[in-house]
Amino acid sequence: MNFREIVESIAQACKWEVTEDEDGTLCVEVPTGSGRSQVVVITEDVDVADQPIARYWSVIGEAEGIDFRRCLEENARLAYGAFALQGQNLVLLDTQLISDADPMEVGASIGNLAAYADRYERDLFGVDTY
Numbered sequence: 001m002n003f004r005e006i007v008e009s010i011a012q013a014c015k016w017e018v019t020e021d022e023d024g025t026l027c028v029e030v031p032t033g034s035g036r037s038q039v040v041v042i043t044e045d046v047d048v049a050d051q052p053i054a055r056y057w058s059v060i061g062e063a064e065g066i067d068f069r070r071c072l073e074e075n076a077r078l079a080y081g082a083f084a085l086q087g088q089n090l091v092l093l094d095t096q097l098i099s100d101a102d103p104m105e106v107g108a109s110i111g112n113l114a115a116y117a118d119r120y121e122r123d124l125f126g127v128d129t130y
């Protein structure tokens with residue numbers, strides 16, 4: 001089973017909606033409770049050793065006005081992912097080697113990243129945009 005098939009099978013089992021952009025980017029919408037949801041974007045890339053990796057990220061909100069020191073302090077406490085900047089957005093980002101992709105770990109990465117990103121989106125911005 002390739003990585004894309006792993007993501008699609010997990011999404012189907014969890015009843016998460018998966019869409020694919022024209023460039024092959026996967027977007028997984030994960031319900032996070034209380035009528036909220038969070039989109040986790042998954043792209044494939046390579047690391048510095050040319051090993052294929054999956055890059056998971058979820059937008060929290062616009063980075064303007066964010067206390068970056070607080071984000072860095074939170075990074076030290078996060079069990080999954082880390083705060084990062086992507087363009088003008090504050091995101092939670094995580095990566096995983098594709099060769100080691102275990103369905104349980106992929107599902108945990110997607111689900112936990114969505115939960116954390118949604119929590120920070122709610123706490124920092126008070127909205128459910130992403």
